[in-house]
Amino acid sequence: MERPPLVVIAGPTASGKTGLALELAERLNGLIVAADSRTVYREFDIGTAKPTPEERRRVPHAVLDVADPTETYTVARFKAEAREAIARAHAARQLPIVVGGTGFYLRALTGGLSIPEVPPQPELRRGFEALADPHSRLAEVDPVTAMRLHPNDRVRIIRALEVHAVLGIPLSEAATREEVPYRVLYFVLDWPRDELYARINQRVLAMIDAGLVREVETLAESYGPELPLLQTLGYGEVLDHLLGRTSLEEAIALIQQHTRNFAKRQLTWFRSEPDAVWLAASPHARLADEAASRIEPFLATR
Secondary structure, three states: OOOOEEEEEEOOOOOOHHHHHHHHHHHHOEEEEEOOOOOOEOOOOOOOOOOOHHHHHHOOEEOOOOEOOOOOOOHHHHHHHHHHHHHHHHHOOOEEEEEEOOHHHHHHHHOOEEOOOOOOOHHHHHHHHOOOOHHHHHHHHOHHHHHHOOOOOHHHHHHHHHHHHHHOOOHHHHOEEOOOOOEEEEEEEEOOHHHHHHHHHHHHHHHHHHOHHHHHHHHHHHHOOOOHHHHOOOHHHHHHHHOOOOOHHHHHHHHHHHHHHHHHHHHHHHOOOOOOEEEEOOOOOOHHHHHHHHHHHHHHOO
C-alpha cells in the first residue's frame, strides 16, 4: 500500500523553523502540524514562541492550543492528534509539514516509536511534585530518560516518574517500534553555534519586549504559581523574578543561558536521527529554495 508523504522541519529553538515552514506551506499548499510539548497549551503564547494569529491566518495550523494548562498532555495524545491532522491534510490534497523542536514527539510520529497510554495519576503526581529533587529520583529509576531531560523540566520529569510507577518499567523501556505509515523527508536546521546563540539571546529579549513578564504574572494569578508549566523554561525564571528571588536582568540572563543549554540537547537528539537532511542556515541562506528543491522530487517518488 502506498504511503503518503510527510515533511518534517526540526531544529533547535530560535533556528527559524516557523518562518521556513510558513514559506514552504504557502508555496506547496501545506498544513503545518506543530510538534512542540508546550504550544499545545492554551494561554502559553509568548514564552513558547507560539505562531502568531497573523501567521496562523497565512497557513492553517494543527495541534496548537489543544489542552488546558492544568491538563497532562502525553506523547500518545500528541501522536493521535497529529495523525488525525495529517490524515485531514492528505484528504484535502494538502502537504502536511510537521514543525517543532520536541524530538521525542517527532520520533513517536515519524520513527515508529509507540508509547503506552498511561492516564494521569493525580495522587502519584502530588507525591512526585513534593520531592525536592525529582530529577535525581528519575536518574535512579530511568537514567536514560533523565539524561535527555533538563533537571528543571519538572513537567516531563514527573510524567516519566508517573509512567514508571504505573507500568513498573522505565519510560525509556516502555516504548516499542511500529511501522511508520508515511514516507518522511526530515529536515534539521543547522546554524553555526555562535550565530544560534546570538539568535537565542535576541529572541529572549524580544519575548520580554512582547510582554512575557505580564503573561507569567497573569498565568500565576489564574492558576497559582505552583502550576507545573510555570516551572518550565522561560516561565520559571520570570516567576522567580516576580516572587522577588531575582532581578529582571538576572532572569533574562538565566533564560538565555538555559535556552542555550536546551538547544545543545536538542542538537544532540537530532544528530541521532539517521535519515535527517541537515540544512546549513545563515542570514543569507535561501533555505526555502533548498528545501523545496528536495521536496519536489520527494513528492514525485512513490
